[in-house]
Amino acid sequence: MPRKKQFIASQSLDGLFPDLPSFAIKIMSTTTNREMASLADVHRHNYYMLFVLMEGISAHMIDMELVTLNAGQIGLIVPGQVHLAQPEQTGTGWGIAFTADFLPLLSLPVTLQGPVTLPTDELEAVNQIICLMYREYNEKKAQAIPLLQHYLSILLLMVQRHTADAPSANKSLLTRYRELVAAHYLEWTKPAQYAEALHISVDYLNEVVRQYSGQTASSLITERRILEAKRLLLHAEESVKEIAWHLQFNEVSYFNRFFKQHTGYTPAAFRESVRDKSLSDPE
DSSP: OOOOOSSOOEEEEHOOOTTTTTTTEEEHHHHHHHHHHHHOOOEEESSEEEEEEEEEEEEEEEETEEEEEEEEEEEEEOOEEEEEEEEOOOOOOEEEEEOOOSGGGGGGOOOOSSSOOHHHHHHHHHHHHHHHHHHHHHHHHTTHHHHHHHHHHHHHHHHEESSSOOOOOOHHHHHHHHHHHHHHHTTTSSSHHHHHHHHHOOHHHHHHHHHHSOOOOHHHHHHHHHHHHHHHHHHOOOHHHHHHTTTOOOOOHHHHHHHHHOOOOOSHHHHHHHHHHHHSSOO
């Protein structure tokens, strides 16, 4: 029996920007902020979305966390995250969207731990690079795509300097593992399945994951399944039983035990608590 069902609407880049379905860049202004806020339905992205704020503020609910960007800050939404733009949007700057296949694996960001603040001189350099990207994107001259790819790689490297050390081969392996988990956590629930896809041993996979994340390979899979369960319990209307089935639990009782073990709540209690909080929070 097929189990895959789209409980939360997914937003694809090719549907929004058919001219160049793997990359898009827009100016964030009062008008575009109103347009974004009017897309009030919760959705998840199948692409990366980078926000570079030059002035004002821009607020977003990302995976149940309120993320507020201030002037001089950069934020990132990665594929699979659940996003809801908040109504108060006064920021101006840039929005850059791109798919995973637009850049080499080594250049792809996994996530940002909160907004990244750039020094004034680097923010100006970033803005100059983005202006070049914007011109290439709109003029669409010969070699525009490779130029956009190089500009974007430079931009991400500049941001990365403020978040982590330079990437290594093992960090690249961790990035690939996280990507595989994001893509296959529903059907692959054991580290051995990922190790086979990466052509390495389970022991080596665990060693790399521990070295760079402090967690085990198995705990990252569990973390991803719990995150998806939380997303669905908050945003989807399906029953706990249907969500358990979607997440590959054959028995709802096992899903209840699994979820409570890792969160301290039963799925039903978690759903009630987060929905009550969502309703009681001020706009």
